[in-house]
Amino acid sequence: ERIERGKPEFGTITMSAAHQEGHVVIEVSDDGNGLNKEKIYNKAIEKGLLSKDGKYTDAEIYRTIFSPGLSTAEKITDISGRGVGMDVVRANVEKMKGKIEIKSEEGKGSTFIIKLPLTLAIIEGITFALGEQIYIMPLISIIEQMKVKNEQIKPFEGKGEMIKIRDEYLPLIRLHKVFDIDTQVDDIDNGIVVVVEAGYRRCAIFVDELLDQQQVVIKSLDSAFSKHSGISGGTILGDGRIALIIDIQGLVNISLQGKINNV
Numbered sequence: 001e002r003i004e005r006g007k008p009e010f011g012t013i014t015m016s017a018a019h020q021e022g023h024v025v026i027e028v029s030d031d032g033n034g035l036n037k038e039k040i041y042n043k044a045i046e047k048g049l050l051s052k053d054g055k056y057t058d059a060e061i062y063r064t065i066f067s068p069g070l071s072t073a074e075k076i077t078d079i080s081g082r083g084v085g086m087d088v089v090r091a092n093v094e095k096m097k098g099k100i101e102i103k104s105e106e107g108k109g110s111t112f113i114i115k116l117p118l119t120l121a122i123i124e125g126i127t128f129a130l131g132e133q134i135y136i137m138p139l140i141s142i143i144e145q146m147k148v149k150n151e152q153i154k155p156f157e158g159k160g161e162m163i164k165i166r167d168e169y170l171p172l173i174r175l176h177k178v179f180d181i182d183t184q185v186d187d188i189d190n191g192i193v194v195v196v197e198a199g200y201r202r203c204a205i206f207v208d209e210l211l212d213q214q215q216v217v218i219k220s221l222d223s224a225f226s227k228h229s230g231i232s233g234g235t236i237l238g239d240g241r242i243a244l245i246i247d248i249q250g251l252v253n254i255s256l257q258g259k260i261n262n263v
Contacts, residue, residue, distance in 0.1 A: 005107060007031065019138060019232065020198075020249045023098075024121065029111040035104040037061055039072045062102040066090040121218045127211040127243065128192075130176055131183040134243045135207075136216055136235065141248040143195040143202065145210060150188050160255065163204045165195065171203040171255040178230055178251070183208055198249040205251065214238075218245055230254075 003009055014029045037058060044050040044064040064070055068087040093100050098116035125136040152164045153172060161172040172193075176183045185191045185208040194205045216235040232247035 001033070019121070019123065019140075020247075024116045026114040026116070027111055028114075029109060031109040034106040034108055034110050035062055035065070035102070036072060036106065037104075040065060040070075043070055043072055058104075059102065062104060065102075066100070117220060122215055123218060123245075124213070125216050125245065126194075126213050127237070128194075128207045129209040129211060130179065130207055131181040133181060134211070134237065134241060135175075136243050136245045137194065137196070137205075138245070138248060139213065141196045141198055143197050145192055145194045148188055148193050153188060163193065165193075165204065168202075170195065172206060173203055173251055173255055174206045175230075175246075176206075176208075185209070196248050196252070198252040201252050203252050203255050205246075216243070216245070 002011065012031050015027070017024065017026045019025075041050065041056075041061050044061065044067075045052050047064075047067065047070055049064045049067050049070065050056060050061070066086045066089070070086075090100060093114055093116070096116050098114060101113040101115075102110065103113070104110040124139040126139055126142060127134055127136050146165070148163065148165070154162045154164065154169070156162045156171075161174075162169040163172040174186075175181075176186065188206060191206055191208055192210055194207060194210070195202060196205055216237075218233040218235055220233055221231065230247055230251050231244050232250070233245040235243055235245060237243050
């Protein structure tokens with residue numbers, strides 16, 4: 001069937017995990033046949049999960065595959081047909097206060113997205129100074145760090161600044177302005193610029209000084225902090241000080257939306 005559809009004979013399953021905006025996001029994708037929406041819809045009606053007269057979105061129809069006892073398999077085997085596997089997945093994800101989403105396109109494949117709240121995890125991070133505070137940036141998001149000059153900075157339509165690094169212009173985020181922190185290092189010539197990437201987008205973050213690389217245990221923050229786009233968690237350093245962990249994805253998002261004005 002795959003060859004007839006012009007696909008490689010062997011299918012590919014891709015798994016990825018990322019730390020985004022206070023969540024661990026796990027994606028499992030395949031390049032198979034996708035979910036058969038019509039077959040799932042008919043089975044859901046048969047099981048009384050959906051009404052024959054109702055109007056449902058694709059997501060609502062796909063969500064019924066997590067219901068116990070629903071299966072579109074024609075035969076019951078050791079691994080499919082009993083309608084319990086996906087039910088177990090949903091139960092365990094919800095037990096961890098997470099959620100699962102499905103994206104599917106018939107003939108092209110499916111993606112299952114699991115979002116789990118960040119309650120306890122260990123990351124490799126770079127500690128850096130910002131005024132008198134210490135913060136941590138996830139190492140996996142860092143592309144490079146460098147000293148730059150003021151002449152590399154250009155204003156951008158009154159919404160912020162761009163910085164030229166080699167032949168590329170990147171949005172510049174002066175982190176002390178985002179967090180409203182007093183610092184003696186407000187001149188680009190005296191600080192460090194860290195180029196980071198999130199979701200295939202890059203930006204440059206200006207900080208006072210890079211300090212150390214270390215593994216840290218992340219703890220989620222109280223709901224009072226949950227709406228701050230630049231922070232994803234906190235940790236306690238070896239000397240007892242508390243350090244906040246930077247949400248790179250959140251910073252990249254607000255910089256692309258023009259919501260950061262450094263000047």
